[in-house]
């Protein structure tokens with residue numbers, strides 16, 4: 001893949017923004033310009049980064065934050081404690097559904113990548129106060145994506161916090177069913193969760209997070225191990241089964257690489273041993289996944305022969 005070919009992939013797939021809509025259930029995200037598409041490719045073997053289109057535009061990480069927060073919870077509490085508090089099974093329901101827990105009388109949320117599960121992993125991150133817990137999440141994200149400029153967007157955070165009644169209901173449902181093993185201050189848990197979703201990243205940042213996972217936890221840019229191999233492996237497996245919510249099966253069928261989406265328009269891909277990929281295009285399909293991003297990834301994965309199956 002050379003620069004011209006990557007530029008052409010952006011040109012070819014840009015038009016698909018017309019098939020989607022920005023996430024207006026969070027008012028600040030509803031104001032983002034949908035006419036954007038960017039891609040960043042981190043080549044692990046050659047330790048080289050390439051990008052095209054809007055790969056340096058900052059946007060809200062949203063649900064992709066569920067990946068670093070899961071990794072930090074594992075680092076803080078260990079694999080066993082985390083997967084006693086949250087499952088690893090896809091739900092088949094929307095990302096903010098309460099039904100899957102209610103119907104099955106579950107004792108814990110089904111996986112760390114739906115909102116109920118992410119509220120749980122967020123509550124597992126260590127910190128005496130919510131400021132400390134959020135501060136640790138932010139620095140961990142800066143480390144995993146090798147970017148000290150990753151910050152919180154206050155306007156998006158306030159907008160999220162003012163409109164998060166469904167997440168609040170999920171958190172109270174979990175509290176009412178005694179699911180939280182440590183922190184029981186639900187409003188604090190919700191606050192940290194809204195903040196982690198409102199962190200701004202670029203497609204290039206996401207390509208580095210993908211590369212770290214693809215390289216089994218060792219940062220290709222420094223040779224330093226940042227997360228355990230086991231944490232990287234487990235995360236990629238859950239990305240494969242639940243990274244794109246109730247579209248994960250279709251996406252695996254058509255694209256076939258561990259990926260995680262967010263309603264800010266980002267997609268983060270870990271192509272084992274080969275590439276980390278980040279895309280950004282804010283217009284989403286009905287399940288909350290970036291339309292042009294998925295089209296571009298379908299082409300890129302086919303051209304580079306990255307389908308893991």
Ligand code: DON
Pocket residue numbers: 061062063064095096115160167197261262263264287288289
């Ligand atoms: O909690 C929410 O609804 C958002 N802050 C994040 C959801 C999300 O990104 C789902 N992703 N596709």
